[in-house]
Amino acid sequence: MIAHTVFFYIFSLIAIVSAVMVTVSKNTVHSVFFLILDFISISCLFIMIGAEFLGMIMLIVYVGAVAVLFLFVVMMLNVAEQKGQWFSSRWDGGTHIPVGLLVSLIIFFELIIVIGGWKYKPDLLNSLSINISTQVTNTRSIGNVLYTDYILLFQISGMILLVAMIGAIVLTYRERAGVKRQSYVKQISRERSEGVDLVEAERNKGVKIDA
Amino acid sequence: MDSYFSILFTEVYKILFLLVPVLVSVAMIVWLDRRVWAFVQKRRGPNVVGPFGLFQSLADALKYIFKEIIIPASSNKLVFVLAPVVTMTLALISWAVIPFGENFVLADINVGILYLFAVSSLGVYGIIMGGWASNSKYPFLGAIRSAAQMVSYEVSIGVIIINVLLCVGSLNLSDIVMAQQNLWFVIPLFPMFVIFFISALAETNRPPFDLPEAEAELVAGYQTEYSGMMYAMFWLGEYANILLMCAMGAVLFLGGWLSPIDIFPFNAIPGPFWLIFKILFLFILFALVKATVPRYRYDQLMKLGWKIFLPFSLFYVVLTSSFLLYFDLLPGK
DSSP: OHHHHHHHHHHHHHHHHHHHHHHHOSSHHHHHHHHHHHHHHHHHHHHHTTOHHHHHHHIIIIIIIIHHHHHHHHHHSOHHHHTTTTTOOOOOTTOHHHHHHHHHHHHHHHHHHHHHHGGGHHHHHHHOSSOOOSSSOHHHHHHHHHTTTTHHHHHHHHHHHHHHHHHHHHHHOOOOTTOOOOOHHHHHTOOHHHHOOOOOOOTTTOOOOOO | OHHHHHHHHHHHHHHHHHHHHHHHHHHHHHHHHHHHHHHHTTOOOSOSSSGGGTTHHHHHHHHHHHSOOOOOTTSOHHHHHHHHHHHHHHHHHGGGGOOOBTTBOSOOOTTHHHHHHHHHHHTHHHHHHHHHHTTSHHHHHHHHHHHHHHHHHHHHHHHHHHHHHHHHOOOOHHHHHHTTSSSOTTTTTHHHHHHHHHHHHHHTTOTTSOGGGOHHHHTTGGGTTOOHHHHHHHHHHHHHHHHHHHHHHHHHHSOTTOOSSOSHHHHTSOHHHHHHHHHHHHHHHHHHHHHHSOOOOHHHHHHIIIIIIHHHHHHHHHHHHHHHHHTTOOSOO
16 A cells, blocks of 8 residues: 555645645746646545546546636736736735635634544444445446435536526626627528629719618 | 556556557558548648658658757746647547457546546647747637637537436446447437537647637647647647547447447457547548538637537437436436
C-alpha cells in the first residue's frame, strides 16, 4: 500500500499548493489555471478512494465546463491594465474586508464541523436508513439512491438550476434593433416571381428600384 | 516495493506497446487524409517520398524537428510552451481505455466512457492556453471561437452517449461493445450516429467546422504563433483526437472489435483488425467530408449545435428510454 500512500500525498500536495497559488498568483488567468489543476488533483483523490464516478463527474462538470467559463470571463478582462491595480494597497473604504472575514469565518467553522463529524462516521453509517451495498459499482449505487430515496431533492435542485439559468438569460437578454438574421424558411420558400422583376424602362430615364 | 516496481515496468511496457502504434498510425493517417483529399479533387496528393508517398509524414516530421522554435517576446512563455504539451498528452492518454478486443485493453475501468468524455472535454485547454499565451489578436480570437464551439458540441455528444448507455446499462467500454453482439447500435440509433459523427467533426475542429483556424479570417487561429516541433505537436494532437473520435464512434455504434456477422471468414479475423477497419472507415468519411463540404458560418455552427442537435438528441433520449421501458428491454436488472 506504500504506492497508494505516496500517490495520496503527491495529489494532496498538488491540491494544496495549487489552491494557495489560486489566491497568491498576480495574474488572474494563472489563478484560473491553478484552479483547474486543483480540480484535477481533487478528482484524482476521489478516484483513489474508489469514488470514480464522482471523480469523473468532477472533471467533466468543473474542469470541462465551469472552468472554461471562468477562463472566458477572466481572459476578457484586460490583464495588462490591471497589473498593480488588482492587488493594490489602495484603501477603498475597506468594505470588502469585513465581508471577507465573515465568509472565511463561516467556512472555518464549517470545516471544524466536518472534521468533527468524521469521528461519528461509523455510527452514522450504521444508523442510515438506506442500505449501501459494497458489491455493486459506485455509479450504480449512486443511481439507486439518487433516483429513488432522494428523487424529490434531486428534482428540486434541478428546478432551481433551471430557474437560475432562465433568470440569467432573462436578465442579460436585450433585443437589438437592426440585426439581420438568416431565416432558412424565408430563404427556401422564396419564389422566382418574388425575386425577379421585369421592368419596362423608358429610354434615357432609368428605373427606380424598391420604391 | 519490489512488486510495485515490477507492476510499474510491465505497465510501462504495455503503454509503449499501445502508444507507439498510435503515434505511427497518426503519421500514416495524415498521409491518408491528404491522399483522399487529393483524389476527390482529382490531384495526386503526396506521392514522392517512399512508395505511394507513404513516408511523407516522416519527412514532414523531420522538417519540423529541425526548424527553429520561435517563442514570441510578448508571449506568456510558460503557458505558451505548455499548451502543445497539454494538447498532445490529452490526445494520447484517452487511448488507455479503448478496448481493442476481449480483455485486450490497457485500463478496463468501470467508468471508461466517462473517462473518455472527461479527457475530450479537457482537450479545449490546450487550445485556449495556446491562444491566450500567444498574446496576439488572431490566436486569441481563434481560441475563443474554438472553446465556445467545443463546449457546445460536447453537450450534444454527452446526450448521445446517454442514449447508448440506456441500451447498455454500464459505463464500461468493453460492456458497451459486448452489448452490441446481436445488433450494432448504429441500426436502432442511426440518427444519433449521424449526429455523433457531425458533432465529432465539430469537436475536433475538422472542416466544415474548422472555424478556429479559418485561414481567410484568422490566419491559422490559435496556431498562428507556433513554429517547428511545437506546431507539429498541436497537429499530431489534433489528428490523434480525430482518430480517437473515430475509435469512440466505432466502439459506441459500430460494435467495436466485433465482426459484422458471426460466420466463418469474418469471425476468423481477430478483433483488433475489425476495430482498425472501423476506425479507418470512419476516418475516410471524415476525410471525404473535409474534401467536399464548404466551411460553416459561425452563427450557423452555433445554431446547429444548440437549436437542432441538442433538442433532437434530448428527444431521442426520451424516445429510447420509453421504448426500452415499454418493451421491458432495460438492461442491468
